[in-house]
Amino acid sequence: MIILAELRARFASAIAPLSTEVDTLTRLVLPAQNAQFGDYQANCAMPLAKQLGRPPREVAADILSRLDVSDLCEPPEIAGPGFINLKLRTDWLADRLLQAVGNDRLGVGRVELPKRVILDYSSPNVAKPMHVGHLRSSVIGAALYHLLKFLGHDVVGDNHIGDWGTQFGMILYGYKHFLDEQAYRENTVAELSRLYRLVNQLCEYHQTIEELPGLEWKLAETEQAVNDAEAETEQNEKESKRLLKKLQADMSTLRNAAASAEAKIARFEADPDLKALADAHPGIVVDSRREVALLHTGDEENRRLWEEFLPACNRAMQDVYDRLGVEFDLTLGESFYQPMLAEVVRDLIERNLAQESQGAICVFIPGNRAPFIVRKQDGAYTYATTDLATIQYRARNMQAEVLLYVVDKRQSEHFQLLFETARLWGFDQLEYQHVSFGTVMGKDNKPYKTRSGDIVGLGSLLDEAVSRARGIVDANDDAKPNGPELDAAERQRIAEIVGLGSIKYADLHHNRDSDYVFDWDKMISMTGDTAAYMQYAYARVCGIFRKAGHSRQEIRDLPGQVRLNHPAERALGLQLARFEDSLRNAAAEYRPNLLTNYLFETANAFSTFYDKCPVASEESLDLRVSRFKLCELTASTMELGLRLLGIQTSERM
RNA sequence: GCACCCGUAGCUCAGCUGGAUAGAGCAACGGACUUCUAAUCCGUAGGUCGGUGGUUCGAAUCCACCCGGGUGCGCCA
CATH class of the missing domain: 3.30.1360.70 (Arginyl tRNA synthetase N-terminal domain)
Structure with a gap:
């Protein structure tokens, strides 16, 4: 309604x-x-x-x-x-609620004008370990996928994986020089991932060594400039003060950069084995790049290896998605669009949209200084080219009307140029939207990393969520008034639901554009605005039915009215009646946090109702039936709302 | 230098296209379990919405400037 x-x-x-x-x-x-x-x-x-x-x-x-x-x-x-x-009017409200009870869509209608929506989310780089950033894209994307689909849109979820990029150069180089054959046979993905990390580390080391002198020179220069500026500050107050401040900021940035580069080098060189490897492979940066170039130009050996690596990588990715419950209709990675790239560039040139500049082919958008590079000097195509080819494919072959990209907000300029180029190119009937999201921060307000500075792997993140949730499930069950109700297997099952739900909810309930601080204690907490709170509210409703010996279906079928006389009943009823409004608001702006807010308010309204209004023990039959029905609609609404967010529920907790 | 974003309670964050007394959660304090799971509920306290001007009946929200913080501008994706 x-x-x-x-x-x-x-x-x-x-x-x-x-x-x-x-x-x-x-x-x-x-x-x-x-x-x-x-x-x-x-x-x-x-x-x-x-x-x-x-x-x-x-x-x-x-x-x-x-x-x-x-x-x-x-x-x-x-x-x-x-x-x-x-x-x-309370009678009108009650009547609407009664109609929603037992309706399999809870009275929620479908959009008048369904659109063909291609939803691009998750999009990890194959063979690189997935981390929290991928979690955000996957979780927000999956939520929007379910939501838009439920409202009646024709949604295609597409995982635009990075299966053709630089990381394969590193893996190919690693495979050719550092392969542990036994490890490769036993666990291909783990070995590839080790090779990637190793080569990446070696490359970073060489690059850092190369950059450091320049950095130090620039720092010295800036320091000198600061000294000069300090001497002059007294004259010409305002302007020079501003300048000085700017210079000081630059200086501090450079200092930090130089210090962290030095620390990185020192840390690396502290490991004699790594240092020896680095010395033995001085050209690793250039050589890894050449491996990608070879792959792209059709080198037989590299192509064969790529085809050998890919299935294992995809399987590993799929394991994470299975665990998260994230699904796609399609997985068309970058490699899929490779055959179309030359034609894309040719077409752009023919239409006078792209032109040569310093050997590269660029699209210049009026009002934007930065060129949109579609072919590099060395002849290689960029992700800009791939993204354009993707738009063309989605428009022509998939009849796309709306293109959504659930991608980090730091790429907003890329998307601005991309969309503008696509419109000029003739794909101006489509609606484009960068569904951007902020960075996941650690407690230090820097991007979330482990203490040693490594990116946190997604698998271990999920494991920790579940193990923390298990602690809460155990504590709650142990503290039940009539003794524990759950066996170990059941507790573990619930811990999975609560743990994964918590991590997703924490992500979804923030405004997606904000950066947010990743905080275990808040996420999986005994109290507050968390997945557990909503899952618990749901479990409590189910507890009422179970103890009363009624199935959900029986309650739907009970003859009777909905009564909203008590303030807590009316507040809950009004809240339940607003479900569709909330879904539509969330979908209109692609903002799942509007739905989490709604569900939190609903759980809240229910908890108050639960506290104030007896259900099963209510003496009046009329009122008892009414309250059962309200409970049933609450349960269905929570269950469906959470499900649309990709969060599961359990009838017992 | 260019572009974009952010600054709201001690902490983490909401606040939809300008609307009535700025809201949650956590933390603090005080209450509520012989009655459907207290992972709960009820209440108290806590804010010059970074600052200054402007637009108007009305501004956290729009505009300008200033202060403070972040990000992007690499032929990486």
Whole structure:
């Protein structure tokens, strides 16, 4: 049921005779900010009054005289400077809730205009270990996938994996020089991953050594500049102070960079075996790059190895997805688009969109200084080229209407250029959206890493979540008034659900654009706004049914009405009735946190209800049935809402 | 130098296209388990929404400037 849209429609016809900007005005019909003002409020009388040059309260009265909401609302009231406060009729609300109980979509409709949406999420680099960043893209992407699909869109989930990039150069180099054959036979992926890390480490070492002198030179230069500027600061106050500050900031950045480069080198050289390897492979950076180039130009050996590596890598990736419950309809990686790249560049040139610049082929977008490079000097294509080919493919072969990219916000400039180029290229009928998200930070407010500075692997992250959740499940079950109810296997099953749910919920409940601090203690906590809280609310509802000896289906089928006399009942009922509004809001802006907020409020409303209103022990049959039905709708709403977020529930906890 | 983002309670964060007294969770304090799981509930305290100006009936929200923090601008993806 869509309450908001219904109210807006009613207001639209009331406002139409007074203004031409009906849409803008009806959008000012909103859920009440404060329960004391009712359930909904319309703020449209004030701006309309300005347009008409009449007193706002008089305009409000005018709107009310044309407004017909008597079937769903109590008589509206005008308050303050011209707010119109609306309170839903409790009998209307109760009737709607009764219809939602037992409806398999809980009364949620489908969108009027379904769109073909290609949702691009997760997109890890094959053969590189997955980390928290991939978690965000996967979790947010999966949530949007379920949500949009549930609302009736035609959604295709596509994992645009990086299976053609630089990391394969490193792996190929590693395979040719450092392979442990036995390890490769026993656990291919682990060995490839070791090779990647090893070569990457060696490359970074050489690169750091190479960069350090330049860094130090630049630092010395900046230090000198700071000294000079300090001497001059007294004259010419404002401008030179600004300059000085800037220089000091630069200096501090350079100092940190130089220090961390030195530390990196020292750490590396502390390991004599690594140092020996590095000395034995001085050209490793260039040589790894050549291995990729060979792969790209069709070298037989490298192509064969690539084909040998890939299945194992994909299987390892799939294990993580299975565990997370993340699914895709397609996995079309970068390699899939390789055959199309030459044609893409040729076409861009033919249409005068791309031109040569310093040997590279670039698209220059007016208003953007940075060129969008589609072919490098050395003739290699870039991810820009691949992304354009992907858009072309999705538009032509997949009938895409909406393209969503769930990708780190640091790539926003890339997407801006990409979308602009695609539009100029002729794909201007599509809707493009970079569904960006912020960085996962550690407690030190820097990107989340282990203490030694390594990226945290996804597998160990999930293991830790489950083991922490197990502690909570054990503690709770042990503390039950009538003794423990769960055996070890059941506890473990619940710990998986709570642990994985917690990690996903923590991610989803932040505004996706914000960076957020990864904090185990908050995520898997006994209290507060966590997955566990919602899962617990769900388990408590199920407990009521179980103890009363009713199945969910029996409760749906019970003859009877929904009553909302107690404030806690009405608050819960209103909250449940807003489910579809919340789904639509979340989908409209691709913001799962709007749905987590809703579910938290729902769990909250239920917990209050649970505290104040006996269900199974309620003496009045009429009331007991009503409360059973409210409980059933709560359970279904929580279950479905969480499921759309990719979070599971358990009937017992 | 260019571009983008952020600054809200002690901490972590919400705040939808400008709306009434700025909200949650944690932490603090005080209450509530003989009654459906206290992973809960009820209450108290805590904020010049970074600063200054402007736009207007009305600004955390829009605009300008300033202060402070971050990120991107590598022919890496």
